[in-house]
Amino acid sequence: MDIKKLDFKSIYFDLYELNTGIYAAISAEKLPSSNAGFFDLGNHLIIFDTIMDPYATEDLIKASKLFTKKDPSFLINSHYHWDHLFGNRKFPIEIPIISCSETLSMYNKNFEDTLKRFRGIATQELKRIKEEVEKETNSDKILEMNNDIKTYNEILEPNFKLRSPDFIINDSIIIEGTENKVQIIYIGDAHTPGDMIAYFEKEKIVFMGDLLFEETDPNWATTSDPAPVPANPQRLCDTLINYMEKDIDIYIPGHGKISSKKILQENVEFFEKHFINK
Numbered sequence: 001m002d003i004k005k006l007d008f009k010s011i012y013f014d015l016y017e018l019n020t021g022i023y024a025a026i027s028a029e030k031l032p033s034s035n036a037g038f039f040d041l042g043n044h045l046i047i048f049d050t051i052m053d054p055y056a057t058e059d060l061i062k063a064s065k066l067f068t069k070k071d072p073s074f075l076i077n078s079h080y081h082w083d084h085l086f087g088n089r090k091f092p093i094e095i096p097i098i099s100c101s102e103t104l105s106m107y108n109k110n111f112e113d114t115l116k117r118f119r120g121i122a123t124q125e126l127k128r129i130k131e132e133v134e135k136e137t138n139s140d141k142i143l144e145m146n147n148d149i150k151t152y153n154e155i156l157e158p159n160f161k162l163r164s165p166d167f168i169i170n171d172s173i174i175i176e177g178t179e180n181k182v183q184i185i186y187i188g189d190a191h192t193p194g195d196m197i198a199y200f201e202k203e204k205i206v207f208m209g210d211l212l213f214e215e216t217d218p219n220w221a222t223t224s225d226p227a228p229v230p231a232n233p234q235r236l237c238d239t240l241i242n243y244m245e246k247d248i249d250i251y252i253p254g255h256g257k258i259s260s261k262k263i264l265q266e267n268v269e270f271f272e273k274h275f276i277n278k
Contacts, residue, residue, distance in 0.1 A: 003250070003258065008063050011140045012056035015063055016258065019203040021180050023067065024252050025051070025060050034083040034254055037198070037207050038064040041177025044073040048198050048207050049254075050087025054154075055147040057087025074098055076184060077165055078209030079192040080106040081227055082114055084254070088163035099165035100186055102194025107164050115160070122152045169196075187211065190236040191254075204249040211239055214256020214263055221274040233275035240264045240271075 006023075008015040012033065013025040021040035027033035036049040038060070045068050050057040064072060077085045077099040085107070088097055099107075126149060133145045154160055172185045180200075187195040191210045198207040213228075220228035230236045243251070244264040251259040 006063075006067065008066070010056070010059040010063070011144050012051060012053055012059055015067075017067070018205050018250055018252075018258075019200070021068070022200060022203060022205055023064070024207070024258065025056075025063065026252075026257060027051070027056075027255065034210075035252055035256075036060055036084075037252060038068070038072070039182055039198070039200075040068040040070065040179070041175065041181065042179030044175065044177045045070040046175065046182065046198075047072050047075040047091075049078050049084045049209065050075070050090070052083035052086050053144075053147065054087050054090055054151055057090045060087070061090065071095075074167075076196065076198070077103055078197065078207075078254070079103055079195050080110065081192065081210065082162075084209065086162065089161070091163065093163075096167050097163060097165045098167045098169060098184075100188075100194040100196055101168045101170055102188070102192070103196075104165045104168060106193055107162075111162065111164075115155070118152075118155050122156050126152050187239055188235070189232040190239055191230050193231050204247055205252070206243060206246075206248055206250070207252040208243070208254065210254035211236060212251060212253040212259060212264060212267055214253045214259050216267060216270040218270075218274060221278065230271060230275060233271050237268050237271050237276065240268050244268075 004017045006015045006017055013027050016024045016026060018024055023038050025036045027035055034051055036051050039046045045064060047064060051060060072095050074096045075091055077097060080103045129145050129148050133142060136142050172183060174181055174183050183199040183201065185197050185199055187197060195209055195211055197209055197211065244261050251264060253259050
């Protein structure tokens with residue numbers, strides 16, 4: 001695997017060029033921070049997922065423009081969880097957002113409850129973070145905490161709103177540019193009721209979204225937070241096995257480091273043990 005770490009400074013992620021025009025933003029933290037990517041197809045620049053912290057998404061957009069010399073053509077949300085679409089609002093309205101119908105439906109269904117949950121902890125979190133800023137000496141940490149303060153203050157604004165997807169696809173598609181092509185594959189009911197992945201067959205690279213985690217935690221089986229609990233554990237495992245059997249070298253998980261087939265096998269064993277054969 002000829003993976004190149006790029007010289008791009010972000011407090012939120014490390015940036016890698018996986019192959020010509022295929023980039024992965026790998027979070028500096030495993031959870032709850034998420035991974036994303038951007039793909040230069042020649043005449044199109046595609047962003048795949050945003051990142052939980054909106055300022056991380058600003059860095060993602062900045063990196064995509066810096067290394068491709070292009071503005072984004074459109075954004076794809078792999079699924080509806082906020083840590084993958086919270087940064088949607090950082091994209092101007094003229095850049096369309098694409099998802100499957102289940103992602104849009106689940107976004108609309110869960111938005112108010114999720115926003116209420118964040119607003120419920122915002123005051124306490126603001127107090128905690130402001131106290132920590134006073135003691136912190138690391139400039140990157142101070143910047144990150146001040147950005148968190150801005151984000152919670154935005155969430156508390158009465159008219160706060162995320163950008164929802166604009167266009168819906170209900171099947172797999174191939175986006176072919178002048179220099180490269182990517183398959184956006186509709187998985188459907190797996191990690192969530194509607195998941196999509198990005199597959200570069202020739203380059204042997206796949207962006208799995210949250211169908212894949214570099215690390216798993218048995219506590220997910222008993223947590224009250226439904227996010228790590230798969231909507232369809234069997235289809236999730238079947239999908240992992242399917243892509244484990246393909247000629248792929250590089251797997252980008254939704255969370256954690258760049259992964260190999262070994263990580264897919266560990267995920268299959270984990271979900272079978274805790275969610276299928278429990």
